[in-house]
Amino acid sequence: MASIELRNIRKSFGAVNVIKGVDLEVRKGEFMVFVGPSGCGKSTLLRLISGLEDITSGEMLFDGKVVNALTPSKRGIAMVFQSYALYPHMTVYENMAFGLKLEKGNSKEAIRERVEKAADMLQIRQYLDRLPKQLSGGQRQRVAIGRAITRDPKVFLFDEPLSNLDAALRVATRIEIAKLHEGMHDVTMIYVTHDQVEAMTLADRICVLRDGLVEQVGTPMELYEKPDSIFVAGFIGSPK
Ligand code: ADP
Numbered sequence: 001m002a003s004i005e006l007r008n009i010r011k012s013f014g015a016v017n018v019i020k021g022v023d024l025e026v027r028k029g030e031f032m033v034f035v036g037p038s039g040c041g042k043s044t045l046l047r048l049i050s051g052l053e054d055i056t057s058g059e060m061l062f063d064g065k066v067v068n069a070l071t072p073s074k075r076g077i078a079m080v081f082q083s084y085a086l087y088p089h090m091t092v093y094e095n096m097a098f099g100l101k102l103e104k105g106n107s108k109e110a111i112r113e114r115v116e117k118a119a120d121m122l123q124i125r126q127y128l129d130r131l132p133k134q135l136s137g138g139q140r141q142r143v144a145i146g147r148a149i150t151r152d153p154k155v156f157l158f159d160e161p162l163s164n165l166d167a168a169l170r171v172a173t174r175i176e177i178a179k180l181h182e183g184m185h186d187v188t189m190i191y192v193t194h195d196q197v198e199a200m201t202l203a204d205r206i207c208v209l210r211d212g213l214v215e216q217v218g219t220p221m222e223l224y225e226k227p228d229s230i231f232v233a234g235f236i237g238s239p240k
């Protein structure tokens with residue numbers, strides 16, 4: 001079953017067309033990776049899916065329902081950014097609890113339980129009382145992921161979450177994200193990267209974007225063995 005369906009999605013900023021008619025189905029529980037050159041519209045497409053940005057035309061469906069008009073919090077989607085976006089003056093605990101406190105009807109105990117569970121999943125429980133500046137880049141990124149987990153989303157969107165980390169931490173955090181996906185039944189992930197190894201190791205399927213359009217979608221093996229174009233081959237690394 002499709003978790004997310006994009007039907008002829010377009011986005012312009014003023015006179016500039018950035019997303020030019022994207023059709024795509026992301027299945028429930030799937031790990032979908034978006035790759036493509038800088039400026040091709042990967043971040044914009046994620047922001048459209050999350051609801052942070054309004055689509056110009058086309059239809060977007062979640063679980064079979066049109067959600068064009070729904071605000072981000074109503075979509076059951078959490079987004080993790082490259083730059084962590086943590087509040088510097090709040091502790092790790094407060095950062096992770098912030099969104100839950102804004103939702104109505106969460107008791108203090110329920111919030112603590114959810115934050116601690118997420119912290120355990122990411123092995124950051126011992127840092128809950130620290131400020132972001134007292135953490136390494138990798139730990140901060142885990143807090144950002146943990147904050148997303150506390151919202152119990154059906155869909156996670158990641159925009160190049162590892163690109164600010166050094167090579168060793170990138171690998172460790174990548175493995176953490178893969179485990180997270182395995183451990184959460186039916187949770188869909190869409191992950192933007194320009195790192196070919198990340199794409200090949202994480203993806204159930206890869207969507208190659210080019211200049212605001214989908215160039216090809218397939219499993220890592222399909223794209224590697226049967227790229228539709230030299231462009232795709234160039235991104236996936238096969239010799240065509
Ligand atoms: P990617 O993430 O693939 O590098 P983006 O989605 O960030 O690409 O950007 C795609 C294009 O849209 C770029 O040319 C960028 O300059 C343009 N763009 C993105 N956001 C805006 C905006 N808010 N206003 C105007 N142009 C934008």
Ligand code: MG
Pocket residue numbers: 042043044
């Ligand atoms: Mg981007």
